[in-house]
């Protein structure tokens with residue numbers, strides 16, 4: 001990454017979501033309306049860690065980045081994820097407080113856009129997708145609401161002056177895009193690996209500003225009707241421990257699975 | 261009754277298979293909502309209109325054709341403005357996109373412009389009391405949410421391969437449309453499209469996927485996966501993140517949470533442990549075969565058929581056996 005602008009202090013915002021750690025067996029509440037939260041652990045959405053890392057690298061490599069702000073919409077407990085971002089090196093945090101994070105991407109995008117608009121950022125980074133909602137829509141929605149240029153699924157990025165060049169991942173192909181700043185980007189896997197917060201970073205984070213204000217959530221057009229666990233796959237069969245099992249495998253692929 | 265506008269995805273001047281899947285899904289949606297019309301929107305450089313016939317073949321009652329040099333490559337800003345303009349006219353109850361990199365870039369822009377709801381990456385849907393109920397994975401694929409989508413027009417995107425294209429021939433009817441904004445004025449521009457694996461089947465189009473993991477030990481050993489894919493004839497080769505991180509295979513071949521979502525008829529996992537992030541991208545495959553020397557590898561928990569063995573011993577035999585089975589017809 002290279003960068004940026006003339007003398008003025010550049011501002012970067014990163015939107016981060018608190019999401020459950022996925023290495024668990026999820027349960028659904030008895031009324032079938034949502035995931036049972038008992039016992040779940042939480043972390044920053046993976047893609048958002050890479051977005052934070054991208055912002056921090058821009059700041060380190062360019063003297064004129066004035067601040068990296070992280071914004072999260074979620075419950076009070078999301079302060080923990082904001083503190084993690086601050087410990088990694090972000091400068092300040094904003095919690096847009098909502099007891100429940102809605103399923104409707106546009107409702108989230110509107111609340112984030114209102115906050116971002118106030119901040120007057122030069123670059124606004126999102127993750128490609130939140131691994132809990134799997135919506136993959138918030139970044140481009142915010143861009144549209146603020147009328148900012150937007151490139152999604154960015155796995156390579158270069159910014160020179162006020163022009164950016166990004167490579168975005170398609171299925172089996174790559175699009176190379178050019179865009180002017182200010183802009184919105186959504187960050188994909190492959191751009192970087194996030195740093196771990198250092199002990200010093202964790203101490204420093206405690207003193208960094210974290211604003212808490214209510215999220216301006218409007219009407220939701222998309223709601224959860226019900227939640228369920230996908231059907232379990234029937235237990236599989238071990239056919240053998242060497243190439244001796246190959247004839248049986250081929251027979252089953254022909255007669256049972258009918259894929260050969 | 262509700263009419264459906266289907267966005268037909270084009271890459272490099274060609275219709276993608278997902279465009280036909282979207283038309284098929286659009287037909288289903290129109291029928292479920294009491295029998296409306298399906299219109300497809302097809303945008304590209306001069307001459308793209310020639311592709312309208314396949315859309316009609318799969319059930320588009322009418323094709324809105326937008327031909328302009330400014331749409332030779334994906335032009336997100338001008339397309340979003342144009343799709344929003346078409347939807348703003350009151351003709352449509354729904355707009356349907358493919359849940360691809362392109363469709364998932366375009367549809368949120370349109371939703372935000374119109375202030376309407378978007379339910380993304382649906383694997384199926386019904387219509388109840390005039391509103392769509394769509395199945396959408398949550399939690400990395402470990403939970404299925406049924407989303408209710410209110411308002412008009414309502415936007416949805418469908419997961420690649422969730423709907424198989426079904427012919428439903430209509431007489432070809434096309435209408436030329438123009439861009440809602442000057443397409444050369446877009447701030448974001450595609451300056452290059454790099455096609456990977458040209459001439460090979462894309463992971464989302466392949467009925468069979470042979471995926472390799474770190475158990476293959478070295479990049480040259482992916483020849484075993486290539487050879488098995490060739491033996492099947494209709495197969496593509498995928499990889500785990502361990503493999504793409506090593507640079508053994510391109511990032512675009514990565515399957516999983518941070519890579520591609522696939523659901524082929526047959527998924528053969530070769531030397532793959534089955535980490536949760538990998539399973540997130542392939543667990544909906546119809547039949548899963550795993551070859552791994554560790555009997556406790558988590559991949560065996562979701563595999564229909566497993567061989568606990570050394571890939572270098574098992575794969576040559578499997579390649580030969582599949583070739584022989586194919587030769588017999």
Ligand SMILES: Cc1cc2nc3c(=O)[nH]c(=O)nc-3n(C[C@H](O)[C@H](O)[C@H](O)COP(=O)(O)OP(=O)(O)OC[C@H]3O[C@@H](n4cnc5c(N)ncnc54)[C@H](O)[C@@H]3O)c2cc1C
Nearest residue numbers: 473474475500501502516517518519531533538553570571
């Ligand atoms: C945020 C995040 C996102 C991620 N996203 C993805 C993703 O999208 N996709 C993905 O794949 N991973 C992803 N990962 C990585 C994932 O956690 C695993 O590390 C990865 O999938 C492991 O790849 P593997 O199975 O090839 O390698 P390993 O886990 O090393 O497994 C290799 C397997 O090969 C077997 N083996 C070794 N030698 C032989 C032999 N001779 N014969 C037979 N079997 C043999 C071993 O028993 C072992 O089970 C992600 C991780 C994180 C933290």
Ligand SMILES: Nc1ncnc2c1ncn2[C@@H]1O[C@H](COP(=O)(O)O)[C@@H](O)[C@H]1O
Nearest residue numbers: 015016073126127129130135136137138
């Ligand atoms: N509640 C939230 N708070 C802050 N950022 C969010 C929130 N939800 C989504 N985002 C951002 O939008 C990205 C995509 O989320 P989604 O559209 O839900 O898949 C995430 O990676 C975050 O960067």
